[in-house]
Amino acid sequence: MPRSDIVAFQKRQLAALLEFAVREVPFYESLRNVVMRLDPFSALEEFPLLSKEDVQRDFERMTPRSIRRIAHRERTTGGSSGNQLRFLEDDSTYAREMGFMHSQWGRVGYTTRSKKATFRGAEFRGRGDSVLWQENPLHNELQFSPFHMNEGTLGLYVKKVAEYRPEFLHGYPSAIDVLAEYVVRHGLQARVQPIKAVLLGSESCMSEQRERIERAFAARVYTFYGQSERVVLGGECEWSQAYHAFPAYGVLEVLREDGSRCSEGEQGEIVGSGFLNRSMPLIRYRTDDQAVREPSLCKCGRCWDRFSNVQGRRAVEGFVVGRSGSKITATALNMHGDVFRNVIRYQYGQSIPGQLVIRVIPSSAYSSTDEERIIAAHGRRLWGEMDVLVEIVQDIPLTSSGKQRRVVSEIVTGDVLESGDR
Numbered sequence: 339m340p341r342s343d344i345v346a347f348q349k350r351q352l353a354a355l356l357e358f359a360v361r362e363v364p365f366y367e368s369l370r371n372v373v374m375r376l377d378p379f380s381a382l383e384e385f386p387l388l389s390k391e392d393v394q395r396d397f398e399r400m401t402p403r404s405i406r407r408i409a410h411r412e413r414t415t416g417g418s419s420g421n422q423l424r425f426l427e428d429d430s431t432y433a434r435e436m437g438f439m440h441s442q443w444g445r446v447g448y449t450t451r452s453k454k455a456t457f458r459g460a461e462f463r464g465r466g467d468s469v470l471w472q473e474n475p476l477h478n479e480l481q482f483s484p485f486h487m488n489e490g491t492l493g494l495y496v497k498k499v500a501e502y503r504p505e506f507l508h509g510y511p512s513a514i515d516v517l518a519e520y521v522v523r524h525g526l527q528a529r530v531q532p533i534k535a536v537l538l539g540s541e542s543c544m545s546e547q548r549e550r551i552e553r554a555f556a557a558r559v560y561t562f563y564g565q566s567e568r569v570v571l572g573g574e575c576e577w578s579q580a581y582h583a584f585p586a587y588g589v590l591e592v593l594r595e596d597g598s599r600c601s602e603g604e605q606g607e608i609v610g611s612g613f614l615n616r617s618m619p620l621i622r623y624r625t626d627d628q629a630v631r632e633p634s635l636c637k638c639g640r641c642w643d644r645f646s647n648v649q650g651r652r653a654v655e656g657f658v659v660g661r662s663g664s665k666i667t668a669t670a671l672n673m674h675g676d677v678f679r680n681v682i683r684y685q686y687g688q689s690i691p692g693q694l695v696i697r698v699i700p701s702s703a704y705s706s707t708d709e710e711r712i713i714a715a716h717g718r719r720l721w722g723e724m725d726v727l728v729e730i731v732q733d734i735p736l737t738s739s740g741k742q743r744r745v746v747s748e749i750v751t752g753d754v755l756e757s758g759d760r
């Protein structure tokens with residue numbers, strides 16, 4: 339579709355959503371005149387930005403009066419206690435989202451007949467060997483546990499992948515990178531190939547992870563972005579690594595701190611209004627994720643809203659604090675090259691401002707030279723803001739949903755909290 343048709347289509351979807359909200363949802367009732375009077379996109383700008391805390395506080399008023407006539411269920415998002423969101427979602431939403439997922443994975447050859455191996459936080463039942471993987475016929479996939487990947491088990495993982503012969507790998511960048519690192523280090527590439535593409539979501543993918551995964555599986559890495567609240571979904575295309583937001587999924591806005599719209603090339607917060615849910619419409623919902631707004635024009639011919647450089651939830655653990663109190667995002671610490679070449683997995687820890695502890699799980703090739711290199715590389719980046727220490731550990735626990743935290747910080751200053759929870 340040409341851009342004008344896309345905008346016209348979105349306008350109709352948005353009009354339907356806003357009209358439903360002001361008619362059925364007490365929380366939005368007062369905006370009725372605005373919606374009647376203005377063009378849908380202008381009306382949207384009059385809607386308040388909605389945080390997770392707002393939804394929790396106004397849960398009853400956010401629920402439509404016609405809720406009994408909408409097939410729905412209650413859901414909660416991941417996150418630590420106190421940081422969770424409870425909300426209502428239509429029964430049809432998940433299935434419709436799968437349609438969008440398959441559509442975007444189709445850009446790198448995925449079909450519903452494709453076999454995949456997944457590395458994400460599913461619930462694993464059973465004992466012994468079966469804890470490491472389990473079949474899920476519903477999605478034609480073998481689910482591998484991201485919780486048990488270590489030097490003792492990774493050989494078994496590789497053997498099982500080789501035996502299963504998936505066409506696609508799907509999961510968290512951090513989990514698939516652990517496998518990739520093992521494959522590269524032991525020269526096992528020939529055993530796990532050919533893979534058509536590696537589908538990565540749920541966490542931002544660092545360039546070093548992307549390179550290593552592509553090297554291990556000789557396959558295109560395809561990343562996508564979405565969130566449990568399902569207000570914006572976007573993924574790479576055949577040509578570009580920028581995310582193309584599905585126009586039929588929701589309206590994307592990238593906003594500055596003051597709530598105004600970012601220009602192209604400018605970074606701001608991803609704010610979304612989802613089209614897939616009527617049982618608790620989330621309008622101008624703040625995702626807490628940051629991204630750069632990109633021009634809609636792309637070589638692939640889609641002219642959808644685009645964004646890039648997504649940086650994960652701005653939680654407290656996403657920052658380290660320098661000697662001078664400066665907040666440094668974990669993404670800024672992203673190391674290129676071979677700094678971590680003999681490290682299986684690492685994590686930043688901090689308990690004192692100005693002191694960064696890098697916890698590393700070393701590979702057998704790790705030596706004191708690696709420690710010196712890691713300290714030097716971070717020292718250069720941090721400009722004397724931090725003393726850098728390396729701590730050798732045997733394990734880096736994952737969160738309950740199987741994700742890896744980049745930074746574990748025990749510093750909770752009012753300042754940092756304010757910025758994180760805005």
Ligand SMILES: [Zn+2]
Binds near residue numbers: 575578639
């Ligand atoms: Zn494109």
